[in-house]
Every structure is written in C-alpha cells, then in structure tokens.
Amino acid sequence: MEELGERKEKILNAIIKHYLETGEPVGSRVISKIADLSLSSATIRNEMADLEELGYIIQPHTSAGRVPSDKGYRFYVDHLIEAKNQEVAEIKDLMIEKTEKMEKVLKQVVKILANDTQYATMISAPSVRGNRLKFVQLSAVDENQILSVVVMDGNVVKNKIIHVEDPLDNETMLKLNMLLNTTLNGLTVSEINLGLITKLKEQAGIHEDIIAQVLNTVAETISDDDLEIYTSGATNIFKYPELSDSQNASELISAFEEKQALKEFIEETQSEDGEDTGIQVYIGNEAPVQTMKDCSVVTATYELGGGMKGTIGIIGPKRMDYEKVMDNLKNLKSQLDNALRGDLDK
Amino acid sequence: MEELGERKEKILNAIIKHYLETGEPVGSRVISKIADLSLSSATIRNEMADLEELGYIIQPHTSAGRVPSDKGYRFYVDHLIEAKNQEVAEIKDLMIEKTEKMEKVLKQVVKILANDTQYATMISAPSVRGNRLKFVQLSAVDENQILSVVVMDGNVVKNKIIHVEDPLDNETMLKLNMLLNTTLNGLTVSEINLGLITKLKEQAGIHEDIIAQVLNTVAETISDDDLEIYTSGATNIFKYPELSDSQNASELISAFEEKQALKEFIEETQSEDGEDTGIQVYIGNEAPVQTMKDCSVVTATYELGGGMKGTIGIIGPKRMDYEKVMDNLKNLKSQLDNALRGDLDK
DNA sequence: TGTTAGCACTCGTTTTGGTTGAGTGCTAAT
DNA sequence: ATTAGCACTCAACCAAAACGAGTGCTAACA
Numbered sequence: 057m058e059e060l061g062e063r064k065e066k067i068l069n070a071i072i073k074h075y076l077e078t079g080e081p082v083g084s085r086v087i088s089k090i091a092d093l094s095l096s097s098a099t100i101r102n103e104m105a106d107l108e109e110l111g112y113i114i115q116p117h118t119s120a121g122r123v124p125s126d127k128g129y130r131f132y133v134d135h136l137i138e139a140k141n142q143e144v145a146e147i148k149d150l151m152i153e154k155t156e157k158m159e160k161v162l163k164q165v166v167k168i169l170a171n172d173t174q175y176a177t178m179i180s181a182p183s184v185r186g187n188r189l190k191f192v193q194l195s196a197v198d199e200n201q202i203l204s205v206v207v208m209d210g211n212v213v214k215n216k217i218i219h220v221e222d223p224l225d226n227e228t229m230l231k232l233n234m235l236l237n238t239t240l241n242g243l244t245v246s247e248i249n250l251g252l253i254t255k256l257k258e259q260a261g262i263h264e265d266i267i268a269q270v271l272n273t274v275a276e277t278i279s280d281d282d283l284e285i286y287t288s289g290a291t292n293i294f295k296y297p298e299l300s301d302s303q304n305a306s307e308l309i310s311a312f313e314e315k316q317a318l319k320e321f322i323e324e325t326q327s328e329d330g331e332d333t334g335i336q337v338y339i340g341n342e343a344p345v346q347t348m349k350d351c352s353v354v355t356a357t358y359e360l361g362g363g364m365k366g367t368i369g370i371i372g373p374k375r376m377d378y379e380k381v382m383d384n385l386k387n388l389k390s391q392l393d394n395a396l397r398g399d400l401d402k
Numbered sequence: 403m404e405e406l407g408e409r410k411e412k413i414l415n416a417i418i419k420h421y422l423e424t425g426e427p428v429g430s431r432v433i434s435k436i437a438d439l440s441l442s443s444a445t446i447r448n449e450m451a452d453l454e455e456l457g458y459i460i461q462p463h464t465s466a467g468r469v470p471s472d473k474g475y476r477f478y479v480d481h482l483i484e485a486k487n488q489e490v491a492e493i494k495d496l497m498i499e500k501t502e503k504m505e506k507v508l509k510q511v512v513k514i515l516a517n518d519t520q521y522a523t524m525i526s527a528p529s530v531r532g533n534r535l536k537f538v539q540l541s542a543v544d545e546n547q548i549l550s551v552v553v554m555d556g557n558v559v560k561n562k563i564i565h566v567e568d569p570l571d572n573e574t575m576l577k578l579n580m581l582l583n584t585t586l587n588g589l590t591v592s593e594i595n596l597g598l599i600t601k602l603k604e605q606a607g608i609h610e611d612i613i614a615q616v617l618n619t620v621a622e623t624i625s626d627d628d629l630e631i632y633t634s635g636a637t638n639i640f641k642y643p644e645l646s647d648s649q650n651a652s653e654l655i656s657a658f659e660e661k662q663a664l665k666e667f668i669e670e671t672q673s674e675d676g677e678d679t680g681i682q683v684y685i686g687n688e689a690p691v692q693t694m695k696d697c698s699v700v701t702a703t704y705e706l707g708g709g710m711k712g713t714i715g716i717i718g719p720k721r722m723d724y725e726k727v728m729d730n731l732k733n734l735k736s737q738l739d740n741a742l743r744g745d746l747d748k
Numbered sequence: 749t750g751t752t753a754g755c756a757c758t759c760g761t762t763t764t765g766g767t768t769g770a771g772t773g774c775t776a777a778t
Numbered sequence: 779a780t781t782a783g784c785a786c787t788c789a790a791c792c793a794a795a796a797c798g799a800g801t802g803c804t805a806a807c808a
Contacts, residue, residue, distance in 0.1 A: 083800050096752050101801070119759045119800050191543045197536060197553055205551055205561065207543055213561045215551065290659055294652040306640040309655060313636055429771050442781050447772070465771050465787045 060110075065135075066093060067103050068112055072124045072132045076375045079298065081121035126340040126374070129352065133337050133378050158182075158212075161392075162286050165368070169388060170289025173381055175372035176312060180322045181284040182358070182366035187212070189243050192236045192270065199223045204270045216273040218266060228263065235259055236270060245274060285315045285322070296373040299350060307347050308371075317345045322367045325355045334358075335385055340374060352376050356385040358392045368392070406456075411481075412439060413449050414458055418470045418478045422721045425644070427467030472686040472720070475698065479683050479724050504528075504558075507738075508632050511714070515734060516635025519727055521718035522658060526668045527630040528704075528712035533558070535589050538582045538616065545569045550616050562619040564612060574609065581605055582616060591620060631661045631668070642719040645696060653693050654717075663691045668713045671701045680704075680735065681728055686720055698722050702731040704738045714738070 060068070070091040074082045084100040091100075104122055107113050112128040115121075124132070162179050170177040191207040202218045224232075239256055240248065253271060257264040290312040294300045299308065311317040324344040325336060338344075338353040348371065355369040368388060370381050406414070416437040420428045430446040437446075450468055453459050458477060459468040470478070508525050516523040537553040548564045570578075585602055586594065599617060603610040636658040640646045645654065657663040670690040671682060684690075684699040694717065701715040714734060716727050 081800090085800080097800090098752055098754090098802095099750085102751090105802080115801085117758090117760060119757085119798090121800065191541070191549070193541050193549075195537070195539050195551075197557075201557075203537070203539075203551065203553060203559065205541075205549065207549060211547075211563050213549065213563070215559045215561065217557050217559070288659070291652050291656040305651075306637050310637040313634070427771090431771080443771090444773095444781050444783090445779085448780090451773080461772085463788065465769090465789075467771065 063093065064103055064107060066091060067100060068107055068128065068131065069135075071104075071107075071113060071122060072128060075124055076377060079296070079373075079375055081116055081123050083121035086121070124374075126342070129339045129374055133339065136378055136382070137335075137337075159284075162284075162366075163288075165388065165392065166286045166288040169368070169370065169384065170292060173370060173372070173377075173384060174289070174292050174295060175370050175376060175381070176287070176290045176292050176308075178285055178287045178312075178318050178322075178367075178369045178371070180318075180367045181286075182364040183283060187244060187364060189240045189245075189274070192233070192240055194218075194229060194233055194236070194266070194270070196224060196229060202229075202266065204273055206270070206273055214273055214276070216269065216276075218269045220266065224263070232260065232263060232266065236267070240274075248274070283319055283322070285318050287312050287315070287318070292372075296375075298375075299373050304350060308351070311345070311347045317347055318369070320345055321353065321355070321369065325367050325369070326357055326365055334389065335382055337378065337382075350374065352378075354378070354381050354385060356389045358389050366392075409439065410449055410453060412437060413446060414453055414474065414477065415481075417450075417453075417459060417468060418474060421470055422723060425642075425719075425721055427462055427469050429467035432467070470720075472688070475685045475720055476688075479685065482724055482728070483681075483683075505630075505632075508712075509634075511734065511738065512632045512634040515714070515716065515730065516638060519716060519718070519723075519730060520635070520638050520641060521716045521722060521727070522633070522635045522638050522654075524631055524633045524658075524664050524668075524713075524715045524717070526664075526713045527632075528710040529629060533590060533710060535586045535591075535620065538579070538586055540564075540575060540579055540582070540612070540616070542570060542575060548575075548612065550619055552616070552619055560619055560622065562615065562622075564615045566612065570609070578606065578609060578612065582613070586620075594620070629665055629668070631664050633658050633661070633664070638718075642721075644721075645719050650696060654697070657691070657693045663693055664715070666691055667699065667701070667715065671713050671715070672703055672711055681731055683724065683728075696720070698724075700724070700727050700731060702735045704735045712738075 067087060070087050071082050074086060074090060084097040084104060087104075088095055088097040088100045104113065107128075108115060108122065111125055112131060113122040114125045114128075116123055158181065162181055166177050166179045169179075188209040189206065190209055191205075193205045195203050195205075197203045197217070200219055200221070200223070202220055202224065203215060204218055205213065205215045207213050235256070239252065248271065253267075256267050256271075260267045290309050293305055293308055299305060321344060328336065335354065335356045338348075338355075340352065341349050343349065343351065343353050350373070351371050352374045353369055353371050354376075355367055357365055357367050359365050368385060370376075370385065372381070413433060416433050417428050420432060420436065430443040430450055433450075434441055434443040434446045450459065454461060454468065457471055458474040460471045461468055504527065508527060512523050512525045515525075534555040535552065536555055537551075539551045541549050541551075543549050543563070546565055546567070546569070548566055548570065550562050550564055552560045554560070581602070585598070594617065599613075602613050602617075606613045636655050639651055639654055645651060667690060674682065681700065681702045684694075684701075686698065687695050689695065689697065689699050696719070697717050698720045699715055699717050700722075701713055703711055703713050705711050714731060716722075716731065718727070
C-alpha cells in the first residue's frame with residue numbers, strides 16, 4: 057500500500073470521521089474548518105483530488121463532496137486497530153446474569169448489543185463439534201416410549217423420544233444404560249467411528265435399533281443445520297437511509313430472517329483465523345455474502361475451550377462507528393467467555 | 403347494521419373485489435362495466451355516494467375512485483364466511499412430514515404458509531398449560547450436577563441441570579425419583595398446589611432444595627414468557643406498497659422480531675372464542691395491537707385435546723385475499739391436528 | 749514551491765407552473 | 779328511476795428555471 061504522508065492521512069481521517077457522523081458527502085470547506093491543520097479549503101481540495109486519484113475517496117457526482125471508498129474505510133479501520141491494539145479493553149459490566157441456560161444468555165447478549173450499538177446483531181451458539189459426551193441415559197416413559205437423554209460437555213442437553221414395539225424390562229434398560237455410558241463416555245463425536253458402532257450394536261443384541269436411535273440423537277446434536285443463530289435489531293437497518301431503500305432493506309432483513317446467509321458468514325469467520333484480537337472487519341464487498349455488499353460487518357469469535365467456538369457479529373452501514381463497535385465486541389467477547397465458562401463448571 | 407338492498411350489496415362487493423385485485427381506488431366506470439347489473443356509471447356514482455355516506459367506502463381524495471373502509475371489509479368478510487360455512491374445506495395434502503419434533507413441524511408449517519400466501523405468518527406452539535406430568539427423573543451427571551428431566555403429556559421434554567454441594571448416593575437418588583414420580587405423576591401444573599409442595603419437601607428431608615428446583619423446572623415449562631412463537635415471511639410486507647413505507651414497515655417487522663405484540667395477539671385470539679370455525683378475522687383497528695392498524699390479521703386456533711391450544715396467524719394488508727387465506731387456514735388447522743396428534747401417540 | 753483567494757463551471761436538488769386525465773357531483777333530459 | 783352531459787377538482791406527471799454546494803483551475807502571493 058502506498059505511503060500517504062502525514063497530512064493526507066490526517067485529511068483522510070477527518071473526511072471519514074465526519075462522514076461517519078453525518079452520512080453526507082463532505083466538502084473541502086468543512087474539512088478546512090474542522091481539522092486542526094489550518095489550511096484553506098483550496099489546499100484541501102488539492103489534497104482531496106490526490107486522495108481520490110489514489111482511490112481512498114469517491115465523488116458521488118461532479119459537484120458533490122467526497123465519500124470514503126471501501127479502500128478508504130479499510131485504511132481507517134486498519135489504523136484504528138493499530139492504535140487500539142495496545143490498549144486494554146475497558147470492561148464495563150454488562151450484567152449478564154448467570155442463568156443456567158446458554159440459550160438465554162445468548163439471546164440476552166444479542167439484544168443488549170443491538171440496543172447498545174443500534175445496529176443489527178447476531179450470535180451463534182458455540183458449536184459443539186469436537187465436544188465430549190458426558191452422560192447418556194435411557195428411561196422408560198411408558199410402555200412404548202423411551203426417553204433418551206444425552207449430555208455433552210458444556211451441559212448441552214439433547215433428548216429424544218424413541219418408540220419401541222415391546223416394553224423393555226428394567227434389567228435390560230439398566231444393561232443398555234451401562235453399555236452406552238461405558239462405551240461412549242468421554243468421547244468426542246468424531247471419535248465415534250464405525251468400528252465402535254458395530255461393536256456397540258453387537259453387544260446390544262436385539263436392541264440395536266435403540267442404539268442406532270441414540271447415536272442418531274448424538275449426531276443431530278452436532279449437525280450443521282442445527283447451528284443455532286440468534287439475531288436482534290434487524291430493524292435497526294431502517295435507521296440508515298443508505299440501507300433502507302425498500303429493495304435493499306427487504307433483502308437484508310430477509311437474510312436475517314432466513315439465517316442461511318448468516319451461517320455462511322459464521323463459517324467464513326471461524327475458518328479465517330482472526331489475528332490476535334479475534335476481531336474481523338468486512339467492508340462492503342469483502343463480506344462473503346452478496347446481500348451485504350453495502351454493509352460492513354464486524355465479527356468476533358469467542359471460545360470456550362475444548363474447541364467450542366461461537367461468533368458474534370454486528371451488521372451495519374459502512375459508516376458504522378467502528379471504534380465503538382470493536383470495543384463493544386472485545387468487551388463482550390471476554391465477558392461471554394467468563395459467563396459461559398463459569399456456567400460450565402459452576 | 404343497516405339493510406343495504408341487493409343492488410348496493412352487489413356494487414359494494416364488486417368494488418371490494420376489484421380493489422383486492424388491483425390495490426387502486428376503483429371508479430364508477432369500472433364497476434359499471436364489470437358488474438353484471440347493467441347500469442351506467444352515473445347510476446353507480448349515485449349508489450357509491452350512498453355507500454360512502456353509510457361508511458362502507460372512502461374517497462382518498464376528491465377526484466379519485468373509492469376504496470373500501472374497514473367497515474366495508476368487515477361486510478365483505480362476514481358475507482364470505484356466511485357463504486363458505488356450508489362448504490367442506492377441500493384438503494390438499496401439504497406434505498407435513500411426520501418428524502418427531504413438534505418444533506420442526508411448526509417451523510415448517512409457518513414457512514410453507516408464508517410461501518403459499520405471500521403474507522407474513524406466525525404460529526404459536528400449543529401451550530401446555532393444563533397439561534399433565536407424565537414422567538420425572540433425576541440422574542447424576544457428575545459429582546456436583548444432577549440432571550432433572552420432566553416429560554409432560556404430548557412429549558414436551560424439559561430439562562435442567564441442578565447443582566448440588568455434595569454428591570447424592572444412589573439410594574437417595576432412587577428414593578427421590580420414586581417420591582417425585584408417585585406424587586406428581588398425572589397431575590396438571592395447576593394441581594400442584596402449596597399443600598402438595600410442602601408435603602413433598604417434608605418427605606424429601608434435607609434434599610428439599612432439589613425438589614424446589616425440579617418444581618421450578620416444571621413451572622418454567624408452562625411460564626408465559628416461554629410461549630414459543632415461530633414466524634416466517636415477515637419481509638413479504640414489502641410486497642404491499644401500502645404497508646411498506648419505511649415507517650410502517652419498520653414497526654411491523656419490529657413487531658415480528660420482538661414477538662411481544664404477537665403474544666398479545668395470540669392471547670386475545672385464544673380467549674375470544676372463535677365461533678364454530680375457529681377462524682377469526684381482525685380488520686385494521688379491530689386488531690388488539692396498534693402496530694397492525696393498517697393490516698388485517700386472520701387467525702385460526704388449533705387444538706390437540708387436553709386443552710392444548712395453539713394459534714396460527716396470517717398478517718397482511720387489508721386487501722388480502724381473505725378467501726384464499728381462510729381456506730388455507732382451515733385446511734392447515736385440520737392437518738396440524740392430525741400431524742401433531744399422530745405425533746403424540748405414534 | 750507550497751498556499752491561498754477568486755471565479756467560472758458543473759450538476760444534483762428544489763421550486764415552480766402548466767398540463768393531463770381520471771373521476772366526481774350535479775343538472776337536465778329521457 | 780336512469781342516464782347523458784358537463785363543469786369542476788385534484789393528484790400525478792413533466793419540463794423549465796432557480797438554487798447552491800462544491801469543485802477545478804488560474805493567478806497572485808509568501
């Protein structure tokens with residue numbers, strides 16, 4: 057990337073900052089008044105012409121002020137990160153109650169975040185892929201129904217009703233439970249391979265269909281289409297005119313409703329290893345989802361140990377308040393860590 | 403309600419029908435051509451003037467055609483219901499897979515419905531208030547954690563992790579399980595009164611806190627803020643210009659996101675006993691929620707026996723295709739009945 | 749050589765005013 | 779009671795004009 061020179065940088069920064077606030081194209085006069093470098097509008101104009109040539113800013117039409125380009129935003133954000141990286145994120149307490157259901161925590165978090173930032177937000181539950189089985193139990197609910205309960209590390213509980221033709225006597229039930237627990241306990245899902253399954257079924261004898269259904273439950277637990285995503289504040293989009301012309305808004309909100317696009321995002325996010333901070337910024341077309349080409353998306357990945365990863369994301373206009381958003385996310389990231397971890401071993 | 407006279411009725415009907423199709427104010431000429439009564443536009447004009455005076459139609463501005471008022475729609479819908487009541491709803495098979503999770507069925511239904519009608523749709527899971535306890539079980543997950551599983555009639559399963567200071571020995575656990583099951587089995591939640599609770603705790607001795615937490619889980623199961631609502635097609639709103647000016651659309655979609663308003667709706671719906679068909683139509687201000695004053699809402703209540711009730715709703719513009727929507731709902735209502743009932747005892 | 753004042757120019761936005769046409773209400777004829 | 783006819787209304791459309799924010803360029807200046 058080209059070297060800009062201090063003055064140009066300052067001007068570019070001023071332009072972007074002002075644009076972030078107003079959302080209107082910003083002209084040379086404004087900058088000459090605002091920026092602490094005392095220069096006339098004419099000089100600024102010259103510099104702006106240069107900046108435009110370099111691709112950092114854009115003139116929407118001949119006689120309008122300038123607007124940051126994606127490249128401009130990128131510059132801004134990158135420098136922001138540089139500047140911020142040293143600082144320790146100041147942690148205001150967001151009052152996450154230590155409620156026992158992760159689902160509730162997440163719903164609460166995403167709501168708070170949306171409210172606080174006034175952007176659209178999403179959060180994915182930590183994927184339990186690679187998570188360990190902790191406890192399995194079958195119990196007879198009535199003659200033809202067996203309830204299978206599976207508990208994974210992190211207290212993710214999954215249950216399923218299994219239908220059987222003939223009632224199981226107590227003893228068999230006990231034996232099956234024993235078998236399942238001793239065999240599966242402590243395993244990750246990926247460790248349950250075909251050999252193991254065959255062995256299990258063999259030992260279960262005539263009840264192999266039950267085993268199959270239990271394993272099915274386990275498989276479901278980590279299935280990808282089950283990746284839960286919570287969203288909030290989708291309608292905040294309407295607060296930003298550049299996003300809210302009905303065509304655009306409709307698509308965006310649709311994406312939020314469907315959640316399919318969000319999943320793609322989260323996968324992308326988690327694969328692309330976010331540098332040290334774990335925070336990533338996608339500006340405009342950088343986003344892996346076409347629908348969001350007019351937005352910026354800031355994501356953070358949180359981890360719970362044992363490879364459980366989740367993603368928080370904020371979707372807003374390109375002129376979002378990156379500083380605030382990134383601080384917020386950093387903050388939340390650590391709090392989430394605490395809250396959920398605390399939850400786990402409490 | 404005033405008597406209209408056949409001719410006025412015919413004209414009113416023609417106006418509304420035409421308006422439903424086009425969404426444009428309809429003038430006297432159009433009606434004189436369309437309606438099978440051969441009258442000149444002038445005559446129609448006279449009649450229209452009358453209808454306006456009676457409040458069935460409205461002139462948006464002096465030199466425009468007429469548009470149905472809420473009262474007009476109401477007239478139309480009421481007569482529609484009268485006419486349709488005799489007929490048996492024709493049942494096309496919607497291919498609801500008999501998957502075992504109610505949640506999935508509902509999500510699927512609401513999606514199909516939204517897709518089919520092109521309106522916004524919602525569905526509430528059948529409330530288990532008044533539902534019976536079928537099975538309770540505690541099991542030790544590890545030293546400090548006990549998993550409590552509660553199964554209600556209709557196979558609604560709820561679980562909760564309970565934290566304890568000291569591990570429980572096997573025997574105690576067995577005793578507690580026995581106690582809980584014998585005492586609670588077959589009871590509805592409202593039947594679990596204070597006396598019972600005290601008695602239970604007494605018998606549990608030092609483990610009364612565990613009992614308390616189990617009961618808590620039961621209480622949560624039927625708590626009102628837990629009333630699950632699934633929605634789909636909220637963005638269909640954008641398809642109807644009269645609803646999609648950004649102010650309106652934002653509020654509406656917001657309502658869909660928050661779901662609070664929808665809850666109010668569903669409560670209203672279920673209390674107000676929908677006549678024989680179980681289908682209700684709210685036009686404009688008839689809706690109990692202010693946000694929807696420019697919409698019409700059609701709801702149907704489905705029942706699963708044992709007092710479990712759920713509500714399906716369709717939210718669209720006032721000029722929605724009532725006929726289609728009501729047919730659709732009637733249809734779905736019965737299918738849902740089958741699918742979920744089938745699910746229950748399968 | 750870098751900065752600045754001045755000025756002509758551009759171009760989107762807003763305002764204005766005129767035209768159009770669908771639709772009405774009223775009146776008089778049928 | 780119905781209808782033809784006509785004057786009237788008014789939102790919608792369109793083109794021309796006025797506006798003004800902002801530019802690029804040039805010439806003067808430190």
